[in-house]
Amino acid sequence: EIVLTQSPGTLSLSPGERATLSCRASQSVSSTYLAWYQQKPGQAPRLLIYGASSRSTGIPDRFSGSGSGTDFTLTISRLEPEDSAVYYCQQYGTSPFTFGPGTKVDIK
Amino acid sequence: EVQLVESGGGLVQPGGSLRLSCAASGFTVSTNYMNWVRQAPGKGLEWVSIISSGGTKYYVDSVKGRFTISRDDSYNTLYLQMDSLGAEDTAVYYCARAVGRARGMDYWGQGTLVTVSS
Numbered sequence: 319e320i321v322l323t324q325s326p327g328t329l330s331l332s333p334g335e336r337a338t339l340s341c342r343a344s345q346s347v348s349s350t351y352l353a354w355y356q357q358k359p360g361q362a363p364r365l366l367i368y369g370a371s372s373r374s375t376g377i378p379d380r381f382s383g384s385g386s387g388t389d390f391t392l393t394i395s396r397l398e399p400e401d402s403a404v405y406y407c408q409q410y411g412t413s414p415f416t417f418g419p420g421t422k423v424d425i426k
Numbered sequence: 427e428v429q430l431v432e433s434g435g436g437l438v439q440p441g442g443s444l445r446l447s448c449a450a451s452g453f454t455v456s457t458n459y460m461n462w463v464r465q466a467p468g469k470g471l472e473w474v475s476i477i478s479s480g481g482t483k484y485y486v487d488s489v490k491g492r493f494t495i496s497r498d499d500s501y502n503t504l505y506l507q508m509d510s511l512g513a514e515d516t517a518v519y520y521c522a523r524a525v526g527r528a529r530g531m532d533y534w535g536q537g538t539l540v541t542v543s544s
Binding site: 319350351353355357362363364365367368369374375404406408410413414415416417418419420 | 461463470471472473476484485486487520522524528529530531532534535536537
């Protein structure tokens with residue numbers, strides 16, 4: 319099983335700041351099969367990024383993904399108040415299609 | 427409009443069974459990859475199972491032999507049959523669509539809560 323580790327656990331930033339979220343895999347993940355999701359309290363997750371760097375439909379361009387192999391990054395270039403949420407990475411290249419534990423982003 | 431609506435959750439005793447349904451509209455279940463993902467109260471997301479457009483099925487180890495994913499093309503509905511339930515299965519269960527093998531889960535249902543307790 320591929321274990322995903324996310325850091326930091328919590329990120330507290332001000333609106334307009336840049337957020338950098340890390341996702342590290344226990345073994346190499348094909349970039350084709352790495353996604354990022356946003357989840358707000360009481361809501362279902364929302365797909366932000368698939369294929370490590372492709373934005374899903376309707377996702378603002380302040381969200382970007384990068385990385386390869388075992389290290390992946392989600393960047394939110396200019397935080398908005400509505401970006402307060404938990405962010406999960408997921409690999410879906412090798413079953414079981416594991417999620418990371420999540421990074422909580424708080425907007426001050 | 428794409429929509430996924432789960433049902434079938436509820437309170438069940440340990441060792442019991444439950445069948446979850448996920449009714450889809452706006453697209454065809456059988457031509458997509460359909461997933462079940464769960465979230466225990468206050469915890470993170472856990473992928474549970476997938477059925478591919480070709481009918482291939484995968485499961486997380488913790489549910490193998492106890493859960494069965496299936497679909498009914500005539501009803502355009504996804505199912506999750508859950509047997510031998512334990513307290514560790516208590517969670518909100520989401521169904522989610524992936525358009526292709528590499529596209530991620532782009533549409534999710536609202537979730538249905540399964541509580542396993544005596």
